[in-house]
Amino acid sequence: MKERTRNRSGPAEAAKDPRAFEEFYRRHVDAVTRFLSRRVDDPHTVADLTADVFLAVIDSGHTYRRQLGDERLWLYGVARNIASSERRRAARESDLGRRIAGHRLLEADDIARLEDRLATESAGRQALASLAGLPEGERALMELIAVDQLTTAEAAKALGISKVAARVRLHRARKTLRAAAEAPAGAADAHRLTMPRSAS
Secondary structure: OHHHHHHOOOHHHHHHOHHHHHHHHHHHHHHHHHHHHOOOOOHHHHHHHHHHHHHHHHHHHHHOOHHHOOHHHHHHHHHHHHHHHHHHHHHHOOOHHHHHHOOOOOOHHHHHHHHHHHHHOHHHHHHHHHOOOOOHHHHHHHHHHHHOOOOHHHHHHHHOOOHHHHHHHHHHHHHHHHHHHOOOOOHHHHHHHOOOOOOO
8 A cells, every 4th residue: 555655646747747647636636625615715716726726736746845745735735825826816806807707617517516515615714714813824824723624743844834833833823812712702713723633
C-alpha cells in the first residue's frame, strides 16, 4: 500500500503529464469542492474556483515538495489563496451583471449537485462567518482548524508557516474568541470554536 501511495501522481507530475493530472484531479476534486463550498455560497463560483485551483496545479505544481507534507494540505493552501482572491475581486465588483457574465455555463445536474454540496457545507460557512472579526493570520488558521478539521500542524503546513507560529496564532485567536464569548450573543459558537483538534 505504501508503495502504491508513493507512486501516485503528485502536483509536480500532474503539472507535466495530462494522464497524471487526470489521476490527481480525480483523487482530490471532491476535497477541493468541499473546501470551497464552505467558503462560497454560489454553485457557479464554486465550479469556477475549483477549476482555477487545478489550473494553478498546472502552473505551480513544480513548487510542491513531497517532503514538506501532504499534497492535500498544499492544495488547501492553493484553494484558500484563490478563494481569498475571489472575495477581494467580488468586493471590488459592484456590477452584478458583469460578475454573472463571467461564469461558466453549467448543466442543470451540475447546479443541483453543487447546490446540494452548498447546503451540506452551510454550517461550515456559518462557522467561518463567526471568525470574521479575527485578524487575517489568526482567522486563516482557525478556519483550517475549526472548520476544515485540520490539526494545528496540518494547518501550519497548509499556510506555509512554522508550528510555533501556528501555536502563537492559535493562542491569540482563542483569547479573542473567549473575550467575545463574554457577550451573550454568539457565546456558544465562540466557545465551540475555541476547541479545535489537538496538534500533531
